[in-house]
Amino acid sequence: MPLQVYNSYSRKKEVFESITPGHVGMYVCGPTVSGESHLGHARPYVTFDIVYRFLTYKGYKVRYVRNITDAGHFEEEGREAEDKVSKKALLEKLEPMELVQKYTNLYHWAMRRFNNIDPTIEPTATGHIVEQINMIQKIIADGYAYVVNGSVYFDVKKYAATHDYGKLSGRVIDELLETTRELEGQEEKRDRADFALWKSAAPEHIMRWTSPWGEGFPGWHIECSAMATKYLGAEFDIHGGGMDLQFPHHESEIAQSTICNHKAPVRYWMHNNMITINGKKMGKSYNNVIKLTELFSGDHPLLTQAFHPMTIRFFILQSHYRSTLDFSSEALTASEKAFKRLWDAYETLKQLNFAGNTSSGEGFDAELDAKINTWLNEFEEFVDDDFSTPKVLANMFEMAPIINSLKDGLLPSTAIAAATLQLMKDKFKVFLEDIFGLQAISGADNEALKGVMQLLIDIRKEAKTKKDFATSDKIRNQLAELGILLKDEKGGEMSWSIE
RNA sequence: GGUCCUUUGGCCGAGUGGCUAGGCACAGCUCUGCAAAAGCUUCUACAGCGGUUCGAAUCCGCUAGGGACCUCCA
Numbered sequence: 001m002p003l004q005v006y007n008s009y010s011r012k013k014e015v016f017e018s019i020t021p022g023h024v025g026m027y028v029c030g031p032t033v034s035g036e037s038h039l040g041h042a043r044p045y046v047t048f049d050i051v052y053r054f055l056t057y058k059g060y061k062v063r064y065v066r067n068i069t070d071a072g073h074f075e076e077e078g079r080e081a082e083d084k085v086s087k088k089a090l091l092e093k094l095e096p097m098e099l100v101q102k103y104t105n106l107y108h109w110a111m112r113r114f115n116n117i118d119p120t121i122e123p124t125a126t127g128h129i130v131e132q133i134n135m136i137q138k139i140i141a142d143g144y145a146y147v148v149n150g151s152v153y154f155d156v157k158k159y160a161a162t163h164d165y166g167k168l169s170g171r172v173i174d175e176l177l178e179t180t181r182e183l184e185g186q187e188e189k190r191d192r193a194d195f196a197l198w199k200s201a202a203p204e205h206i207m208r209w210t211s212p213w214g215e216g217f218p219g220w221h222i223e224c225s226a227m228a229t230k231y232l233g234a235e236f237d238i239h240g241g242g243m244d245l246q247f248p249h250h251e252s253e254i255a256q257s258t259i260c261n262h263k264a265p266v267r268y269w270m271h272n273n274m275i276t277i278n279g280k281k282m283g284k285s286y287n288n289v290i291k292l293t294e295l296f297s298g299d300h301p302l303l304t305q306a307f308h309p310m311t312i313r314f315f316i317l318q319s320h321y322r323s324t325l326d327f328s329s330e331a332l333t334a335s336e337k338a339f340k341r342l343w344d345a346y347e348t349l350k351q352l353n354f355a356g357n358t359s360s361g362e363g364f365d366a367e368l369d370a371k372i373n374t375w376l377n378e379f380e381e382f383v384d385d386d387f388s389t390p391k392v393l394a395n396m397f398e399m400a401p402i403i404n405s406l407k408d409g410l411l412p413s414t415a416i417a418a419a420t421l422q423l424m425k426d427k428f429k430v431f432l433e434d435i436f437g438l439q440a441i442s443g444a445d446n447e448a449l450k451g452v453m454q455l456l457i458d459i460r461k462e463a464k465t466k467k468d469f470a471t472s473d474k475i476r477n478q479l480a481e482l483g484i485l486l487k488d489e490k491g492g493e494m495s496w497s498i499e
Numbered sequence: 500g501g502u503c504c505u506u507u508g509g510c511c512g513a514g515u516g517g518c519u520a521g522g523c524a525c526a527g528c529u530c531u532g533c534a535a536a537a538g539c540u541u542c543u544a545c546a547g548c549g550g551u552u553c554g555a556a557u558c559c560g561c562u563a564g565g566g567a568c569c570u571c572c573a
Contacts, residue, residue, distance in 0.1 A: 028573095029573070030573095031573080032571085032572080032573095037573090038573090040572085040573055041573050042573085043573065044573045045573080047573095072571095169502090169503090169568075169569090170502060170503060170568090171502070171568090171569075172501085172502075175501060175502075175569085176569080220571085241573065242572080242573030243567075243568085243573080244567075244568070244572055244573065245572075245573070246568075247568060247569070248568095248569085248570090249572090271573095272573070273504095273567090273573095274566090274567075274573075275573085276566080279565060279566070280565095280566075281566075281567070281572090282573090283571095283572055283573085284571080284572065285570090285571070285572070315511090318511080318512065318513090318521085318522070319511085319512060319513085320512090320513075323505095323512080323513090324504095324505080324566075324567085325511090325512085326511070326512090328510080328511080330510065330511080330523085330524090331510075331511045331512090331523085332511095333523080334510075334511060334522065334523035334524075335511085335522080335523080336523095337522085337523065337524095338521090338522045338523065339522095341522090341536095341537095342522095344536085344537095385515095388513080390512070390513050390514095390520090390521075390522095391513065391514090391520075391521085393513095393521070393522080394512095394513070394520050394521035394522080395520090395521085396521095397520095397521055397522065398520090398521080401537085401538065401539090404536090404537055404538070405537085405538065405539095407537085408530090408537065408538070410530095410537085410538060410539090
């Protein structure tokens with residue numbers, strides 16, 4: 001069954017065919033690194049990580065480009081206003097690249113904890129100023145942009161006369177032209193619908209580059225067009241991002257790239273839906289974000305506990321990427337338990353071994369065996385169907401009781417064929433680990449381990465008090481074999497560390 | 500105001516017109532020294548009203564609620 005993806009541009013599912021056989025070019029809008037990533041940001045990166053992993057599984061060589069937006073109107077809360085006064089020494093002032101570095105590092109840390117595979121290219125906007133300027137010049141040369149006071153604007157009205165501006169986001173151009181909203185700097189534009197390709201920088205603006213039009217900085221949309229064109233070509237396969245980027249960001253990207261490269265840039269537009277909290281979109285402007293660091297530490301009034309990145313990944317996979325996903329501590333707790341049960345069953349499955357089983361032997365359950373094969377074969381079918389990860393998980397949960405029953409002998413070990421068991425092991429591994437990118441929750445930062453260690457310490461203390469050195473030594477020696485060092489301290493206290 | 504989307508059992512969440520998705524919680528039972536884990540069983544919902552159809556959670560209309568975008572936003 002071929003892969004089908006929902007194309008936001010056509011508003012329907014389409015069979016996926018790459019432009020270059022065997023290769024896929026995919027661009028995903030990355031973070032603006034002027035602040036800390038929150039739960040809402042996690043969704044696209046997990047979603048498109050699955051897309052990347054699945055395409056790779058399908059045999060494609062994927063060039064996955066995900067940008068870092070590190071240029072623009074940058075400020076850090078509480079610092080910007082002060083810096084505008086600008087009488088401080090250099091080292092006291094906000095250094096934009098310092099800010100960008102800090103949040104880029106934090107973002108990368110979070111991505112690794114989610115077990116997201118790094119994109120093959122992660123370009124920065126500031127590293128592609130030249131490409132952006134070149135692109136703007138081409139657009140001006142073609143007559144679709146104009147310069148005013150050192151800024152450059154895209155002429156949407158002219159573009160719309162011959163192109164379908166608004167198709168991706170379902171806008172009607174006439175309505176856009178009539179928008180009554182009053183915004184700063186709008187008077188320079190010929191038309192309200194026009195958008196900036198390059199902005200002249202006011203004296204206090206902290207990020208600025210020299211351009212043919214004076215000192216300034218690039219408009220928000222041009223970076224993606226420039227970098228996607230550079231690394232993926234004038235036309236590429238998949239462009240992903242959050243639904244909230246459809247307009248104006250992606251709409252503008254289409255317009256710029258189309259004028260510059262003389263063809264529509266993207267074959268398949270994919271948009272993930274929002275994560276909501278109490279039914280409302282999680283977003284900075286709504287003041288309802290939960291940062292990833294808060295989620296991992298549990299340090300937030302709405303959280304009853306800390307949540308492991310794998311729990312969050314699993315939580316995201318339990319819903320379809322085009323549906324909103326409502327966050328609550330309760331929902332995450334449910335996901336945590338569910339994930340643990342599923343993963344335990346998977347670990348159990350790996351230990352099972354019924355090598356001699358045949359489909360004609362004593363105790364063989366043909367119906368069960370067939371059902372399992374059906375469930376397993378549906379894995380790929382479901383992901384093929386626009387990445388229906390929740391259905392795959394549902395099938396896995398159908399098999400969890402079977403796995404556990406086989407282990408406990410509640411089902412005869414001869415009930416399923418050896419080949420079926422092997423297929424189960426293979427499919428679970430491929431889908432759970434390789435495609436879904438899930439992994440075991442473990443490590444020394446685990447509260448459970450700390451509890452276990454305290455328990456052992458208590459037992460050892462008691463044993464020592466009773467001069468039961470056989471027991472106390474056993475505990476210490478066996479832990480040492482596991483790489484855990486137990487240390488006696490003055491006053492009878494004990495501490496431990498992992499070597 | 501404009502455009503579009505959405506409304507599923509206590510909660511989360513799949514659902515291509517026809518057979519109980521799944522998870523979590525709850526309850527009962529089995530197992531167990533106790534517990535946990537595990538297993539089994541129970542809980543059959545589709546906002547309301549009307550229509551199309553042999554048959555609708557699924558299609559159409561109206562009403563009500565919620566949301567997204569139109570400005571930075573994943």
